[in-house]
Amino acid sequence: MARTSRPTDFRHGTPAERRDLATRAAGLPDGALTAVTGEGGLTPERAETMIENVVGVLGVPLGIATNFIVNDLEVLVPMATEEPSVVAAASHAARIARASGGFHASTSAPVMQAQIQVLDVPDPQAARLRVLAAREELMAAGDAQDPSLVSFGGGVRDIVARTVPTRVGTHLLVHLVVDVRDAMGANAVNTMAEALAPRIAELAGGRPLLRILTNKADQRLARAHAVLDATELGGPRVVRDMVAAGALAEADPYRAATHNKGIMNGITAVALATGNDTRAIEAGAHSHAVGPDGRYGSLSHFEETADGDLAVSLELPMAVGIIGGATKTHPSAGAALQLMGITDAAQLAEVITSVGLAQNVAALRALATEGIQRGHMTLHRRSVASAQSDAS
Template identity: 65%
Template structure:
């Protein structure tokens, strides 16, 4: 069944009706999202997931609408505590939708692990000795995971580097592995452990670290969108969006906040689907360092010949559909079912599309009304609750704060008192 992510009036529904609307569009049972209830992760399951468990922390899960990826409409689960994130992604996806939405591609899902060898007398010659045994080492690593090989994955490469430090030069072997639909940490770490003694023997040194690298620069997902100038707010807004990008490209101080906005979308989808947010964030920020060693923008913005804004984003996406919390956490399984993705590569592409949508929304806001107005308007509900509003008072108090464009706690309490005085 073809999905429609353009759900008019979705935000005005109550939670039960939103769930049913999403389930219908995704051809899922009406109760498919019940695992997203606060009790979706019970304490017994939580205790099996990590050590020393004392409870469960709830994070709101929203659904981004309007998202079109490679011609397919997708409803995207996003887990975040920050107001405006889901709304911003949905709004930017609606703008991108005018010119066909997001076009995405990705590389083969290759992860790498490193084996560090210390106390090597002749590191340059040692590097070559290890490379001369390339086929032997690859076969040794490949034998650690026959299931991965049967699924079409497995070792694709062995490289060896020398890394100079203060008092010696380390020999560092990299084993590169197509991990298929897994995130891949366990697979590559097991292989690194297996090959470490032989690599060290060949290098004539002592093996030390045997661990994956989260710089997943051989596992890249890409997204591109063409943004109609009129849908953005006019040609001047389009030009100013490009100016805003250029500052992020040139200035690390701006780039840090620019990229954080991208990660608002990326991390929300990664978390909702039970994947490792820290691994994805580490890889993304490492990817933001250019060849000269300067931290810069992860995304790019250009004007095409017709004056439309062309936005692009490339990110490492070490995410999986099998293993870890993606299998053990009921809410993660429900979120994955909602996306309709069938491979880890598809999930990575969806994540990057949402990251780009988030970035588009932020730059458009900065180029027009400023980021704070829209953010605080959506944050007003939290302020109303913090001021002590009862459930039937939250909506009118929120509306009053937005109308006043004043969001301080004192102001909210004063407005609430006036409302109650009129009751």
């Protein structure tokens, strides 16, 4: 059968029936999702290889968001979250968006940066120029730390030097700008930074201190946008109210914090399901929400089109990978990537960003109509009733 993100009767099935439906809808062989059942999934023995002092594993509900079309491709999206209504809300927004072609997404190059901090530099401005004069030498030395990355088309792309005044003096900050290809990239850039720090300190005439990546991945951006039909959303008044709600998030940091948390409900759930670093993604997102004026605002934008429909857009850093880390060691993460049909890190970033935008749309539509608690509390009461039944 052709790949589809809209399997028949998916919502009404049992977990086992949904797994079978998702497997067939994704064109996967029988049993491809066994890892997500707990059978053949993450065991304490395998967890022992991932972190320290392991005593067991913690289960998180894994759902599948349906209806997504991203860049004309049907995508079933795994989402790991404990919060009720998140998966249903994303699926509902994706259903509205698919009527207009779904989500359109793009990414910049998979570039990460590491920072090398140099202290006790007597002439920081001149030191900055000495470092930049050695740019080619430093880039070659960085590439020598990871020949495998270079063989796949990645490697150091630039050396940036900055002077940063602090309350304990002016520090020299040198950035290694590295194309990390399909990895998240933390290990690669940290290794390069540690290797190059002594030479950079020698050039600067100071001593190195911090040698680590920055999670402000502002050169590794993902973008998603869509147009949603006003009638499907509930009419012109709903569109105008959603635009007004979005405008408040742009103007007021108190609203923006909750608005952006709604976006991260979707993004974090997919990142967790695919074994990516949710804390790095969240740190990058919230730092990106701070504008040039230093004020925290909305990551997304809601606008009314000339035809009265709703145009939505989202841009944020998206440092995700499909190789290395938990994406390879956690069996459920591997199954999630297989379900999505992901072929590279850029595609994963585009899907994750589209899900974040869908989650945002669903939340603002609920706020502009019946309120957020109606659907949320229905599912919350179900979980509470289940917990009380288990305790009795």
